[in-house]
Amino acid sequence: MGKNGLDTSGDIVLRNHAVADQDIYGRDDIEGEEDENTVRGNWTNKKEYLLSMIGMAVGLGNVWRFPYLAYKNGGGAFLIPYFIMLICLGIPLYFLETALGQFCSQGPINTWSAVPLLQGVGMAGVIGNVMVSIYYGVILAYTVYYLFASFQYPLPWTNFLDDVNCTSPPHGTHYVCTLYFVLVVNVTSMSVSNWTREHGSCPTSNITTSSTEQYWDQVVLQRSSGLGETGTIVWQLALCLLLSIIIIAAVLVKGIKSSGKVVYFTATFPYVVLTILLIRGVTLEGAKDGIDFYIGSKSNLTKLAEIEVWRDAATQIFYSLSVGFGGVTALSSYNKFQNNLVVDTFLICIINCATSIFAGFAIFSILGYMAHIYGIPIDQVTKEGFGLAFIVYPAALANLPISPLWSILFFLMLFTLGLDSQFAGIELITTCLHDAFPKYIEKKRALISIVTCAFMFLLGLPCVTQAGIYWVTLMDHFVAGWVVLVIGFLEVFGIFYVYGGHRFIKDIEMMIGSKGVWFWLYWRLCWYFLTPCVTLIILVLSLAMSIPPTYGTVEYPAWGLALGWCMAVFCIVMIPATALYKLAGVQGSFRKRLGLLCSPSEDWHPYLEVHRGERYSQEL
Numbered sequence: 358m359g360k361n362g363l364d365t366s367g368d369i370v371l372r373n374h375a376v377a378d379q380d381i382y383g384r385d386d387i388e389g390e391e392d393e394n395t396v397r398g399n400w401t402n403k404k405e406y407l408l409s410m411i412g413m414a415v416g417l418g419n420v421w422r423f424p425y426l427a428y429k430n431g432g433g434a435f436l437i438p439y440f441i442m443l444i445c446l447g448i449p450l451y452f453l454e455t456a457l458g459q460f461c462s463q464g465p466i467n468t469w470s471a472v473p474l475l476q477g478v479g480m481a482g483v484i485g486n487v488m489v490s491i492y493y494g495v496i497l498a499y500t501v502y503y504l505f506a507s508f509q510y511p512l513p514w515t516n517f518l519d520d521v522n523c524t525s526p527p528h529g530t531h532y533v534c535t536l537y538f539v540l541v542v543n544v545t546s547m548s549v550s551n552w553t554r555e556h557g558s559c560p561t562s563n564i565t566t567s568s569t570e571q572y573w574d575q576v577v578l579q580r581s582s583g584l585g586e587t588g589t590i591v592w593q594l595a596l597c598l599l600l601s602i603i604i605i606a607a608v609l610v611k612g613i614k615s616s617g618k619v620v621y622f623t624a625t626f627p628y629v630v631l632t633i634l635l636i637r638g639v640t641l642e643g644a645k646d647g648i649d650f651y652i653g654s655k656s657n658l659t660k661l662a663e664i665e666v667w668r669d670a671a672t673q674i675f676y677s678l679s680v681g682f683g684g685v686t687a688l689s690s691y692n693k694f695q696n697n698l699v700v701d702t703f704l705i706c707i708i709n710c711a712t713s714i715f716a717g718f719a720i721f722s723i724l725g726y727m728a729h730i731y732g733i734p735i736d737q738v739t740k741e742g743f744g745l746a747f748i749v750y751p752a753a754l755a756n757l758p759i760s761p762l763w764s765i766l767f768f769l770m771l772f773t774l775g776l777d778s779q780f781a782g783i784e785l786i787t788t789c790l791h792d793a794f795p796k797y798i799e800k801k802r803a804l805i806s807i808v809t810c811a812f813m814f815l816l817g818l819p820c821v822t823q824a825g826i827y828w829v830t831l832m833d834h835f836v837a838g839w840v841v842l843v844i845g846f847l848e849v850f851g852i853f854y855v856y857g858g859h860r861f862i863k864d865i866e867m868m869i870g871s872k873g874v875w876f877w878l879y880w881r882l883c884w885y886f887l888t889p890c891v892t893l894i895i896l897v898l899s900l901a902m903s904i905p906p907t908y909g910t911v912e913y914p915a916w917g918l919a920l921g922w923c924m925a926v927f928c929i930v931m932i933p934a935t936a937l938y939k940l941a942g943v944q945g946s947f948r949k950r951l952g953l954l955c956s957p958s959e960d961w962h963p964y965l966e967v968h969r970g971e972r973y974s975q976e977l
Contacts, residue, residue, distance in 0.1 A: 375632040393693045405617030412777025414709040421745045424717035426669050431660030434654040438670035445891050447674040449883035452702040456865050458689035462964035464788040465683030470961040474954035475851040481928045482683040482844050488836045490782035497822040498598035500771040507764035514572035515755045555637035561855030569752040580822040584917045588823025595821045606810035610803045614779050623773040630770035631719045638722030647725020650735045671895040681841035687785040694968045727753040834906035835921035840928050841895040849889045855955050
């Protein structure tokens with residue numbers, strides 16, 4: 358063992374035996390141990406790596422997307438396709454991306470030196486990550502706004518109601534405006550009708566907006582009539598966006614060395630809040646009905662016969678585990694070479710999926726209480742995404758005693774959930790820049806992080822205009838959808854059918870030690886057959902079943918939809934464009950050039966020479 362903790366014996370067998378003796382945290386879980394890779398750096402310890410990966414995977418989608426998909430697709434029955442997709446897609450892809458990054462200690466672009474022809478796959482993922490990070494930062498700004506607004510009593514959205522959207526009641530009736538809907542009370546017969554607002558304003562009907570929805574539309578977003586009406590920058594949101602960017606830049610000023618310390622709080626705090634919300638929620642009247650609606654006695658097994666259910670399960674796995682866009686590869690590239698990535702993969706994937714299920718109980722227990730006190734069906738208070746996080750749930754929290762406390766906890770939880778994912782998104786960009794220009798950036802990491810964050814702030818400004826929510830919805834629909842499926846399919850195809858599955862397994866065994874045939878049976882079955890086939894099927898279904906995005910009842914103009922398709926195509930077009938560029942830069946016949954670019958380049962090997970062993974030393 359050398360001075361810097363390196364195995365200088367050069368004997369790969371001894372290193373493999375050392376790996377076998379590690380516990381699940383690995384031998385690199387030693388505070389103060391020097392970096393194995395002094396150029397790029399390593400995680401200070403295994404806990405920081407695991408918390409960072411869990412924080413990246415466990416994001417806002419676990420809280421506001423999974424519970425909605427579960428109730429929509431048969432309740433508890435949805436867990437069947439969900440876990441099948443986890444086994445067939447999620448775990449194999451996550452392990453693949455982790456292994457790629459850890460083996461060569463490079464980001465998602467440089468790892469494709471294994472198959473230079475497909476280096477555009479890595480570029481497509483990075484471009485997609487930039488677009489996702491733009492609107493994800495804006496969502497963080499929404500949570501910051503609500504967090505500050507929660508330090509008021511009563512909560513500002515409890516009594517907010519714009520008279521423009523409240524029509525005059527019919528003769529003999531009057532309105533009782535509540536947090537979520539309006540009661541139309543017939544004074545003569547003393548009868549009460551529940552009118553819930555579906556979409557938009559209602560200048561000519563008895564249905565009107567709730568106070569929470571009006572607060573979201575008119576105070577927070579100051580929403581315009583459509584994508585074509587940009588309006589002005591909403592300065593409150595711009596300041597919230599700036600604050601979140603400043604926090605991110607401060608955390609990433611030293612890269613993983615500083616972010617690894619922050620995740621001790623940001624990755625664990627959401628679990629504390631979810632537990633508190635669940636305990637409070639199950640003690641409320643109507644909580645049982647909410648939980649039953651989510652995953653209990655109302656599970657509908659007949660839903661499993663619907664193709665859409667399986668598509669939703671697959672896309673949620675991609676969305677939740679953050680595979681495809683390069684974040685997994687970037688963060689795992691800072692691992693030590695002999696890190697036990699098999700245990701990491703299962704641990705992170707299982708925790709992520711368990712969190713989604715756990716969050717559903719916390720959310721629907723309180724939604725059940727809300728439905729109970731208003732006397733309306735639960736499906737009328739259940740929404741997806743923004744509607745759940747910024748309209749329905751705030752309205753429910755406002756009905757609880759000490760409502761500002763619950764609101765502060767909820768939005769602080771959303772903020773920390775989003776921060777971890779945004780840390781990974783920005784770190785991915787700086788990692789790729791460092792890999793591309795190591796000599797120029799090595800000692801300027803802080804400056805690069807600050808400049809990157811400033812650039813992301815400027816790109817996010819159009820999304821905090823009065824038409825900002827339409828841009829956020831547009832990017833979320835087109836960039837975070839089928840694009841990641843294309844990337845995932847090409848990752849598996851490129852590594853196992855072009856680079857060679859057997860060769861890649863040998864690469865992994867250099868890190869974790871030699872394994873028997875039975876160990877690789879599951880992985881081979883997934884990588885060679887299940888994962889690419891299922892991904893391709895889901896991709897085709899997603900494109901075939903695609904419907905134009907809308908925001909409420911507001912439809913997008915044709916030019917807006919065309920722009921959305923252009924964003925998606927811009928990501929994907931990097932793949933053939935890069936391949937053509939590579940082919941043009943090589944001499945010889947087309948067949949010779951193709952064969953050369955489908956073979957590993959001289960840069961494909963473990964980063965440190967001490968880890969290359971005889972296998973890669975001979976190849977070099």
